[in-house]
Amino acid sequence: MSKKITRRAFAASSAAAAAVAGFGFKPALAQAYPARPVTVIVPWGAGGGTDATARIVAALLEKDLGQPFNVVNRTGGSGVVGHSAIATAQPDGYTIGMLTVEISMMHWQGLTELGPKSYTPLALMNEDPPGIQVSSGSPYKTVKELADAIKAAPAGKFKASGTGQGGIWHLALVGWMQAMGLAPNHVAWVPSNGAAPAMQDLAAGGLDLTTCSVPEARAIIEAGKARSLALMASARNPAFPDVPTLKEAMGIDYSTGAWRGIAGPKGLPADVASKLTAALKKVFDSKEFKDFMSNRGFGTVWGDATEFATFMDKGDAQMGVAMKAAGLSKA
Amino acid sequence: MRLPDRVTGLFLVGLGAAAAYGGWQLPPVPGQPVGPNVFPLVIGTGLALCGLAIAFGIGHSFEEEEELIPVEGGQPPPPTGKFYGLRALLPPALLLFYVVVADRLGFIITAALIVFVTSTALGARWKLSLPLAVLAPIGIHLIFSKLLRVPLPAGLLPMPW
Amino acid sequence: MLKTLIDAFALISTWEVIIAMFAASIYGLVIGSLPGLSATMATALLVPVTFYLSPIAAIATIVAASSMAIFSGDIPGALLRIPGTPASAAYADEAYAMTRKGEAELALGAGVWFSAVGGIAGTLSLMILAPPLAEIALSFSTFEYFWLAFLGLMCATLVARSSPVKAIAGMFIGLLVSCIGIENPGGVPRFTFGMTDLFGGIEPIPALVGVFAVAQVMRAMLTPEPPPIPRRKFGSIMAGQWRLTKKYHWQMTRGNIIGIIIGVLPGAGADMAAWVSYAMSKRFSKEPEKFGTGHVEGLVEAGASNNASIASGWVPSLLFGIPGDTIAAIAIGVLYMKGLNPGPTLFTEKASSMYAIYLMFIIANIIMIPFGIVMIRLASYVLRAPRSSVMPVIMLCCAVGSFAIGNNMFGVVTVATFGIIGYVMEENGYPVAAMVLGIVMGTMVEQAFVTSLIKSDGSILPFFERPIAAILAAMAIGALIWPVLVWVWRRLKGGAPAAASVR
Numbered sequence: 001m002s003k004k005i006t007r008r009a010f011a012a013s014s015a016a017a018a019a020v021a022g023f024g025f026k027p028a029l030a031q032a033y034p035a036r037p038v039t040v041i042v043p044w045g046a047g048g049g050t051d052a053t054a055r056i057v058a059a060l061l062e063k064d065l066g067q068p069f070n071v072v073n074r075t076g077g078s079g080v081v082g083h084s085a086i087a088t089a090q091p092d093g094y095t096i097g098m099l100t101v102e103i104s105m106m107h108w109q110g111l112t113e114l115g116p117k118s119y120t121p122l123a124l125m126n127e128d129p130p131g132i133q134v135s136s137g138s139p140y141k142t143v144k145e146l147a148d149a150i151k152a153a154p155a156g157k158f159k160a161s162g163t164g165q166g167g168i169w170h171l172a173l174v175g176w177m178q179a180m181g182l183a184p185n186h187v188a189w190v191p192s193n194g195a196a197p198a199m200q201d202l203a204a205g206g207l208d209l210t211t212c213s214v215p216e217a218r219a220i221i222e223a224g225k226a227r228s229l230a231l232m233a234s235a236r237n238p239a240f241p242d243v244p245t246l247k248e249a250m251g252i253d254y255s256t257g258a259w260r261g262i263a264g265p266k267g268l269p270a271d272v273a274s275k276l277t278a279a280l281k282k283v284f285d286s287k288e289f290k291d292f293m294s295n296r297g298f299g300t301v302w303g304d305a306t307e308f309a310t311f312m313d314k315g316d317a318q319m320g321v322a323m324k325a326a327g328l329s330k331a
Numbered sequence: 332m333r334l335p336d337r338v339t340g341l342f343l344v345g346l347g348a349a350a351a352y353g354g355w356q357l358p359p360v361p362g363q364p365v366g367p368n369v370f371p372l373v374i375g376t377g378l379a380l381c382g383l384a385i386a387f388g389i390g391h392s393f394e395e396e397e398e399l400i401p402v403e404g405g406q407p408p409p410p411t412g413k414f415y416g417l418r419a420l421l422p423p424a425l426l427l428f429y430v431v432v433a434d435r436l437g438f439i440i441t442a443a444l445i446v447f448v449t450s451t452a453l454g455a456r457w458k459l460s461l462p463l464a465v466l467a468p469i470g471i472h473l474i475f476s477k478l479l480r481v482p483l484p485a486g487l488l489p490m491p492w
Numbered sequence: 493m494l495k496t497l498i499d500a501f502a503l504i505s506t507w508e509v510i511i512a513m514f515a516a517s518i519y520g521l522v523i524g525s526l527p528g529l530s531a532t533m534a535t536a537l538l539v540p541v542t543f544y545l546s547p548i549a550a551i552a553t554i555v556a557a558s559s560m561a562i563f564s565g566d567i568p569g570a571l572l573r574i575p576g577t578p579a580s581a582a583y584a585d586e587a588y589a590m591t592r593k594g595e596a597e598l599a600l601g602a603g604v605w606f607s608a609v610g611g612i613a614g615t616l617s618l619m620i621l622a623p624p625l626a627e628i629a630l631s632f633s634t635f636e637y638f639w640l641a642f643l644g645l646m647c648a649t650l651v652a653r654s655s656p657v658k659a660i661a662g663m664f665i666g667l668l669v670s671c672i673g674i675e676n677p678g679g680v681p682r683f684t685f686g687m688t689d690l691f692g693g694i695e696p697i698p699a700l701v702g703v704f705a706v707a708q709v710m711r712a713m714l715t716p717e718p719p720p721i722p723r724r725k726f727g728s729i730m731a732g733q734w735r736l737t738k739k740y741h742w743q744m745t746r747g748n749i750i751g752i753i754i755g756v757l758p759g760a761g762a763d764m765a766a767w768v769s770y771a772m773s774k775r776f777s778k779e780p781e782k783f784g785t786g787h788v789e790g791l792v793e794a795g796a797s798n799n800a801s802i803a804s805g806w807v808p809s810l811l812f813g814i815p816g817d818t819i820a821a822i823a824i825g826v827l828y829m830k831g832l833n834p835g836p837t838l839f840t841e842k843a844s845s846m847y848a849i850y851l852m853f854i855i856a857n858i859i860m861i862p863f864g865i866v867m868i869r870l871a872s873y874v875l876r877a878p879r880s881s882v883m884p885v886i887m888l889c890c891a892v893g894s895f896a897i898g899n900n901m902f903g904v905v906t907v908a909t910f911g912i913i914g915y916v917m918e919e920n921g922y923p924v925a926a927m928v929l930g931i932v933m934g935t936m937v938e939q940a941f942v943t944s945l946i947k948s949d950g951s952i953l954p955f956f957e958r959p960i961a962a963i964l965a966a967m968a969i970g971a972l973i974w975p976v977l978v979w980v981w982r983r984l985k986g987g988a989p990a991a992a993s994v995r
């Protein structure tokens with residue numbers, strides 16, 4: 001095993017010498033990982049929340065490990081293309097990437113074979129729970145009032161949105177309905193092209209509630225056009241201290257969330273993986289990272305390689321249940 | 332590739348019918364009164380109707396047809412061979428060539444080949460096409476790879492920057 | 493107010509900001525003017541750069557680069573008939589026809605002048621009218637969007653130079669292309685044929701590059717080198733713009749207003765503004781028969797509208813964090829990254845930063861005029877360069893530009909495929925611009941229609957009940973039956989129109 005790693009490291013570093021220098025020979029053999037620039041694949045476009053998180057992580061890794069960490073946005077296929085680029089990269093530590101919650105959803109829909117098991121998990125960095133938002137003109141002041149009205153109303157009367165059909169916030173709604181003992185589609189889901197258009201439609205009076213995350217709804221809430229009634233999380237978000245959790249507000253212990261974590265392709269050498277996890281822990285604890293995330297209202301959740309793996313497995317099973325209940329699963 | 336209206340119209344009828352059929356087969360989505368099948372069905376039908384109208388010249392009389400200005404000046408030259416028309420397929424073929432070999436040969440070599448072939452096909456002498464094939468790829472590589480960090484494949488001839 | 497303005501001036505008069513704006517302007521002009529590269533791509537590629545800049549300098553680069561790139565996308569549109577944005581596809585044929593008539597200076601001069609005027613008008617609307625404009629944005633639900641998209645699609649027939657039936661067919665082909673992928677309301681894979689790369693659907697930009705840029709190189713392969721444009725001095729670019737402003741001041745104002753209103757509606761944006769304005773210009777023109785033959789009137793209105801919508805598109809972005817278009821989506825990301833979170837607090841607590849953004853918009857639109865003139869002069873050499881040296885560079889730009897959007901080789905495949913589609917369509921008289929419009933609007937039409945029906949439990953009444961929806965519906969239906977009424981009226985009057993008697 002160790003021999004194999006050495007050979008691979010040799011191949012990698014000599015390739016690195018050729019790639020970086022272009023000509024000539026550099027004694028790169030003795031250098032420890034990372035000996036050349038590392039590519040960080042982001043399955044989503046430049047300018048989004050995942051991109052921003054990946055960029056701050058990459059910049060801090062670069063500072064710590066002394067090699068450039070280049071963020072590359074591999075978009076397309078609704079995230080499938082980028083996720084599969086991470087999974088199929090050379091497992092040499094020079095290509096890693098940012099996984100998002102979609103990796104535990106897409107395979108249930110039959111869109112890809114990839115799942116959490118296709119990667120070497122390195123670290124969980126962030127999780128954002130869904131909130132429950134209503135427009136400022138809505139008669140419901142607390143989530144309890146809203147829930148009672150939903151229960152009393154016939155199925156399909158209430159309309160909710162936040163993302164596309166089968167997206168994470170749709171499943172959050174399904175999970176909440178089931179936790180209340182209602183049918184998964186008791187509140188009709190109106191697919192939208194992301195959280196921003198859904199919040200706009202909520203303010204325009206086209207919807208009854210949205211279940212996107214609070215940071216996504218923040219600008220509209222601050223504009224006084226909507227308010228957040230509850231979080232589907234185990235604890236409050238320090239950036240929004242007035243919003244109670246579902247458990248506090250109505251005794252329902254249901255939580256889920258959209259998460260982001262760093263992983264490499266399956267079969268990453270153990271020494272490389274542990275070095276990266278250690279570096280990511282430093283990044284996570286750094287002031288820059290904490291400040292950045294709290295400014296955007298993103299939740300920070302740490303999980304090392306094993307915790308991340310367990311976390312993904314648990315989430316994967318939970319998603320499977322919700323998706324089957326909602327009739328979204330092909331598996 | 333100038334085809335009679337009847338041919339293109341009937342092709343559109345076929346395309347529209349195929350789209351409508353393909354859409355019709357999609358399963359409905361729970362909770363949506365209008366499923367993903369409706370939009371392709373409507374569009375396919377509309378396209379097929381347009382195709383029929385074009386094939387049979389309806390609508391010519393409906394609104395005044397404006398004169399189509401030829402895009403490029405001059406008359407097409409007399410075809411010099413049987414396969415002269417296939418030259419038009421060269422640009423897309425070169426792009427597909429790029430997709431297939433760029434990762435192996437690298438950007439510089441692939442791009443140089445594309446520039447050289449395009450330029451020569453358009454009648455450039457080697458005095459123009461050869462320097463162009465050397466300089467254009469390097470210039471583009473400088474801007475995109477160096478300045479904007481687009482991960483262009485290095486391949487066999489990595490640039491020293 | 494005055495104090496915040498002074499603070500804002502202080503914020504932007506640092507060397508970092510000035511250099512950033514200067515460099516980003518040149519960058520935007522160059523990238524935008526290269527055929528096959530787009531303003532969206534230019535902005536996306538700046539994100540990593542902005543990461544290392546101070547907040548104001550970062551916004552400055554985005555503002556300057558995107559404004560310049562949108563304008564300079566008109567340059568290859570006019571000179572080579574390769575538009576840089578779906579918006580400039582609306583009037584690329586017109587501008588190119590002017591170039592062929594030897595009026596390239598006038599066309600491009602009108603582009604830069606009325607873009608700058610529109611940009612400044614849009615910025616003023618952003619400064620003065622942001623709250624009421626935001627109310628407009630928030631009064632649009634999916635019912636209104638459906639009619640808006642419907643009206644947008646109808647512009648295809650007015651813009652086209654060819655037979656209206658073929659224009660509609662082209663638009664339907666575009667709508668069909670927009671069906672591809674899983675980003676439909678049902679979230680199910682549609683026409684993907686099991687290809688992962690097709691899940692995300694076909695983006696308008698690679699399709700645009702394919703049908704215009706690649707198809708142009710394909711045509712060049714079969715046609716002889718066109719006779720060179722007479723060797724004369726490229727005339728003054730600004731001459732005559734003042735005359736045009738006076739002559740078409742009403743068209744310009746209308747373009748500005750339409751642009752501002754459509755711009756604040758998230759999702760519609762600049763692309764639709766240019767189409768609607770060009771179509772309106774033709775519909776209400778005193779000399780509609782001149783449209784398509786190299787007539788500047790439509791360029792005035794569409795150019796004024798296009799850039800006005802870009803500035804006003806920042807209203808929902810800044811106030812609610814709702815992006816108006818793809819460029820605004822990137823800009824919002826940069827704002828967040830720099831701690832300038834969109835929302836009303838931006839207007840109160842960070843008012844000086846806000847005013848700095850306004851000032852940068854105005855400055856960008858002012859320096860667009862001299863920079864644009866230099867760029868147009870440089871680009872005009874393309875008209876004299878041999879085709880065998882221009883086309884290969886276009887090919888490279890197509891390959892790199894389509895790859896760089898998602899760092900995905902599939903983009904190059906898309907461009908090549910749409911090159912063939914565009915070539916065949918164009919050869920047979922199907923306007924490709926109509927197809928591009930279909931691709932741009934398709935998702936919006938379907939999304940708005942399906943989600944509206946879910947919300948109304950299957951009833952179509954709300955499409956006509958809500959006040960704004962009712963107005964838009966009346967406009968759409970009116971525009972739909974108007975040509976029929978005219979036709980019937982002409983028939984009844986006896987003297988059948990010339991075109992009808994020919995057949």
